Amino acid sequence: xxxxxxxxxxxxxxxxxxERGSGGHEQVVTLLHPTTCTLAERRIAVIGANGxxxxxxxxxxxxxALPSSGRVLVDGADTATDGAAVRRRVGFVFTDxxxxxxxxxxxxxxxxxxxxxxxxxxxxTARARQVLAxxxxxxxxxxxxxxxxxxxxxLLALAGVLATEPAVLVCDEPTTLLDLRWRRxxxxxxxxxxxxxxxxxxxxxxxxRADRVLVVDQAQVVHDGDPEQAxxxxxxxxxxxxxxx
Amino acid sequence: MRRRRAQGxxxxxxxxxxxxxxxxxxxxxxxGPGPKVAGLGVLGIAVVALxxxxxxxxxxxxxxxxxxxxxxxxxxxxxxxxxxxxxAATVGxxxxxxxxxxxGLEVGLDLVTLVLAATVVTATTRAxxxxxxxxxxxxxxxxxxxxxxxxxxxxxxxxxxxxxLLQTATEVxxxxxxxxxxxxxxxTLAPAAVRAVARARSTGEALAARGVGD
Ligand SMILES: Nc1ncnc2c1ncn2[C@@H]1O[C@H](COP(=O)(O)OP(=O)(O)O)[C@@H](O)[C@H]1O
Ligand SMILES: [Mg+2]
Numbered sequence: 001x002x003x004x005x006x007x008x009x010x011x012x013x014x015x016x017x018x019e020r021g022s023g024g025h026e027q028v029v030t031l032l033h034p035t036t037c038t039l040a041e042r043r044i045a046v047i048g049a050n051g052x053x054x055x056x057x058x059x060x061x062x063x064x065a066l067p068s069s070g071r072v073l074v075d076g077a078d079t080a081t082d083g084a085a086v087r088r089r090v091g092f093v094f095t096d097x098x099x100x101x102x103x104x105x106x107x108x109x110x111x112x113x114x115x116x117x118x119x120x121x122x123x124x125t126a127r128a129r130q131v132l133a134x135x136x137x138x139x140x141x142x143x144x145x146x147x148x149x150x151x152x153x154x155l156l157a158l159a160g161v162l163a164t165e166p167a168v169l170v171c172d173e174p175t176t177l178l179d180l181r182w183r184r185x186x187x188x189x190x191x192x193x194x195x196x197x198x199x200x201x202x203x204x205x206x207x208x209r210a211d212r213v214l215v216v217d218q219a220q221v222v223h224d225g226d227p228e229q230a231x232x233x234x235x236x237x238x239x240x241x242x243x244x245x
Numbered sequence: 246m247r248r249r250r251a252q253g254x255x256x257x258x259x260x261x262x263x264x265x266x267x268x269x270x271x272x273x274x275x276x277g278p279g280p281k282v283a284g285l286g287v288l289g290i291a292v293v294a295l296x297x298x299x300x301x302x303x304x305x306x307x308x309x310x311x312x313x314x315x316x317x318x319x320x321x322x323x324x325x326x327x328x329x330x331x332x333a334a335t336v337g338x339x340x341x342x343x344x345x346x347x348x349g350l351e352v353g354l355d356l357v358t359l360v361l362a363a364t365v366v367t368a369t370t371r372a373x374x375x376x377x378x379x380x381x382x383x384x385x386x387x388x389x390x391x392x393x394x395x396x397x398x399x400x401x402x403x404x405x406x407x408x409x410l411l412q413t414a415t416e417v418x419x420x421x422x423x424x425x426x427x428x429x430x431x432x433t434l435a436p437a438a439v440r441a442v443a444r445a446r447s448t449g450e451a452l453a454a455r456g457v458g459d
Contacts (some may be wrong), residue, residue: 064454084459092454099447100455102402108373115394116456121377161455 001040002061002168002198006070008034009056033054033216033220034070039198041211043191045227046200047234048216054200055240057216058172061198062090073170088116092196093167097153104127105147106132107141113163128163135159135189151182158189167194176201273315273369278378281366286413288362300352301452304429322364331361393459401447413440 002201032053048054060072061064062078063086071078077085094100103109110111110128111121119127135155140148148156153176159170171190176182187206190197199206207213213230215237216221222231266328268274273281292304312322337353365376387393417437418427426432452458 062454064450084456087454087456087459092451094447094454096447099444100451102448102452104372108371111373112376112457114454116459121373127372142423164456 001038001075002196003038003061003073004035004067005072005073006034006036007060007067007072008032008063008069009060010068016136023039030219031065032051032060032216035221037214037221037224039196039212042196043210044196044198045207045210045213045230046198046216047202047204047207047213047230051239052216053219054216056219057201057221058198059215060195061168061170062070062087062092062158066157068161089166090170091155091161091164093154093157093161093169093171093174097150099162101145101153104144105142106159107135108147109145109156110160113160121215127215131159131163132156143210149182151178151185154178155189156212158186162193162195164219166195168198170198170200171195173202174199175201175206177222179217204234207231252360267317267321267368269316271315271369273311273365276369278370278374279381281370282375282378282382285362285366289359290389292358294352298347298350301354301358308358308362308365312361315369316363317365317368322368326357326360326364333360334358334371366389380420398457413437414446 010028011031012026012151013029014026035057046054046057046168056065060067060079061074064085065070071080073079074086074089077089079086081222101109103112105162107125107128110131111124114124114127128139129141131180132138135158137152137156137159140152145156158174169190175186178186183203187203190199191209199210201207208227208231210227212225213223213227214221215230217237222237223230264309264405288304288308292301295301295304333353334357336356337349339349340351340352369376376397379400380393383391383396386396414437415434420436421429421432422426424432
């Protein structure tokens with residue numbers, strides 16, 4: 001269970017050029033206004049314009065971003081004081097798998113995730129192969145990661161994160177860089193997971209399948225609940241152009 | 246319009262030292278990663294500490310002989326060290342001009358020796374085993390409060406960053422060329438630097454998300 005208690009995020013941004021002359025200093029910008037919610041549904045989607053604060057919300061959940069005010073708890077563990085425990089529970093998948101894959105071959109990359117389980121190398125490698133097989137990547141286990149397609153890389157990134165069996169999976173626009181075919185593959189895979197999944201997405205069909213949808217606009221959660229209403233609100237926001245862009 | 250050579254099929258991307266593992270059965274493949282990393286360390290110290298053309302040549306020859314005995318495929322090994330050969334030639338030529346042929350030869354050859362030796366180690370050792378060896382080798386540092394796992398990962402990532410940087414440089418150059426700005430450092434160096442930093446940050450973040458530093 002994910003709990004946000006008045007969790008807000010601010011950052012320092014450089015002063016605008018016109019303000020510098022008038023002695024302007026760094027200014028505080030709000031990336032997410034204080035937000036309170038308890039997320040227990042199995043499938044949660046987050047939608048919103050570019051720059052609205054979706055990633056900030058997602059990153060709060062595994063402690064990649066820490067709240068400047070309030071707190072975030074995952075199964076009772078505070079992301080600010082118990083980060084390691086939170087990251088054991090929460091896996092995170094990024095938009096660009098190239099940023100996430102660090103070892104030369106798929107089997108080694110999945111094995112890297114397994115290091116923290118304290119297995120020896122033989123056990124890690126064996127387990128990594130099993131995981132890769134489950135994701136249809138068995139034949140590519142020993143190829144250079146650079147030889148995989150974008151879709152295969154995203155599958156591999158997912159395999160690396162799911163190898164340690166986190167209870168929650170946060171995905172920040174995992175299909176944005178993929179073609180339609182791979183989008184289907186990744187969507188189906190996410191749909192079939194036993195884990196709780198929080199999906200940040202621009203894909204309104206995927207959002208509509210969720211149990212609960214949050215709409216983020218200008219650093220605020222402006223809707224929280226029914227998927228159909230959420231999608232309708234999002235379309236309105238996009239049409240009115242009244243967003244941070 | 247300048248003429249350019251016709252572009253053939255794209256070469257596979259240069260994967261850099263960490264990505265160069267070649268399965269094989271040479272004696273170097275069978276030696277454990279620990280002795281190989283230690284040997285690399287000793288060679289590194291020797292190359293830096295010993296000067297003079299004769300020792301420089303001797304160390305280079307020993308390294309080349311080791312590379313040959315590892316029976317690495319000639320083509321991909323050459324491709325992996327080619328950027329370094331070019332760099333070494335440039336640096337060496339500069340030193341020849343600045344400080345004479347002896348120093349130039351020494352500096353250029355030292356660079357090639359080190360990179361070739363590192364390449365031989367990474368090409369005959371799986372990255373996973375290499376990390377294990379580094380973690381073990383750096384173990385004593387735990388006593389001064391450093392974490393071997395994190396240090397080993399940092400060294401591994403440094404090796405891995407090189408191909409990423411080259412790829413970034415290529416992309417940025419192409420983007421600049423598309424705008425007719427390939428001679429303008431603002432359109433080449435600046436975006437390359439920005440992207441390199443952004444890439445390092447996102448990789449670090451992804452590792453943190455995977456709990457690698459925990
Ligand atoms: N460290 C930071 N400092 C200042 N501004 C930031 C920082 N990180 C993100 N932002 C800004 O905060 C806003 C929200 O970012 P983000 O959560 O990434 O949006 P989204 O994922 O919805 O596109 C964006 O306008 C972004 O430019
Ligand atoms: Mg985002």
